Amino acid sequence: xxxxxxxxxxxxxxxxxxxxxxxxxxxxxxxxxxxxxxxxxxxxxxxxxxxxxxxxxxxxxxxxxxxxxxxxxxxxxxxxxxxxxxxxxxxxxxxxxxxxxxxxxxxxxxxxxxxxxxxxxxxxxxxxxxxxxxxxxx
Numbered sequence: 001x002x003x004x005x006x007x008x009x010x011x012x013x014x015x016x017x018x019x020x021x022x023x024x025x026x027x028x029x030x031x032x033x034x035x036x037x038x039x040x041x042x043x044x045x046x047x048x049x050x051x052x053x054x055x056x057x058x059x060x061x062x063x064x065x066x067x068x069x070x071x072x073x074x075x076x077x078x079x080x081x082x083x084x085x086x087x088x089x090x091x092x093x094x095x096x097x098x099x100x101x102x103x104x105x106x107x108x109x110x111x112x113x114x115x116x117x118x119x120x121x122x123x124x125x126x127x128x129x130x131x132x133x134x135x136x137x138x
Contacts, residue, residue, distance in 0.1 A: 001028075001029050001032055002029070002032045002033045002035075002036045003029050003030075003032075003033050003049035003050065004049070004050070005033075005037075005048060005049065005088050005089055006047060006048055006049060006050045006089055007089050007090070009090070009137060011047065011050070011052075012047055012048070012089055012090075012132065012135070012137055013135045013136075013137055014047075014052060014135050015133070015134050015135040016045070016046065016047055016052045016053050016054045016055075016132075016133045016134075016135070017052055017053055017054065018053070018054055018071050019046075019053040019054050019055045019070040019071055019107075021111055023046075023051075023053050023055060023070070024109065026046050026049075026051050026053055026055055027055055027057065027068045027070070027109065029049060029051075030044055030045075030046055030048075030049060030051075030055060030056075030057045030068070031057050031066055031068060033048075033049055034057050034058075034059075034066060035066070037088060038059075040088065041088045042058060042059040042121075042125050043056065043057065043058035043059065043125040043126070043128060043129045044056065044057055044058075044088070044129065045129045045130075045132030045133050046133075047132055047133070048088065048089050048132060054070065054071045054072065054133045055068065055069070055070055055071075055133075056068070056069050056072055056126070056129035056130065056132070056133065057069075057129075058122065058125045058126055058129060059122075059125065060118075060122050061120065061121055061122050062118075062122060068109060069104070069106035069107070069126075070106060070107040070108070070109070070111065071106055071107050072104050072105070072106035072126070072129075072130055072133070073104065073105055073106070073130070074102050074103070074104055074126075074127070074130060075103050075104065075105050075115065076102065076103035076117075077099035077101070077102045077103075078099060078100065078101050079099050079100030079101050080097060080098075080099055080100075081097070081098060081099070081100060082095065082096070082097055082098075083095070083096060083097075083098055083124070084096070085124075085128055085138055087128070087138070089132075090137065090138075094138045095138075096128075096131075096138040098123070098124045098127050098128075099123065099127065100119055100120070100123065101117065101118070101119040101123060102117070102118055102119075102123045102126060102127060103115060103116070103117045103118075104116055104117075104118065104126060104130075
């Protein structure tokens with residue numbers, strides 16, 4: 001179910017707790033909310049809908065599908081660059097440092113651990129959403 005967007009910076013700046021199987025419904029709400037904002041948003045973290053759990057969903061430009069990750073963490077990164085990003089939860093564009101290529105370890109909807117490498121814009125989206133999970137506002 002589509003949820004309202006959280007804009008309270010105090011809440012958004014708190015690191016999220018690990019997700020568990022009890023949080024599967026949050027992923028559904030997160031995906032529904034991203035779909036409702038597809039014209040202006042390419043990724044979301046659970047705290048953006050008011051849930052302090054480490055869950056993200058993003059549009060993968062390689063597959064053309066939305067992908068959900070539980071408890072994602074970046075384990076490798078390369079190709080540092082500077083950019084500006086906007087966010088549905090925050091106003092304006094903000095400068096940040098990103099990496100062209102990242103390797104992420106996360107859990108699937110069945111809570112199986114997987115590791116995958118991403119590059120380009122998809123990598124940038126994932127980094128932004130993991131920042132949300134870590135309570136980092138850009």
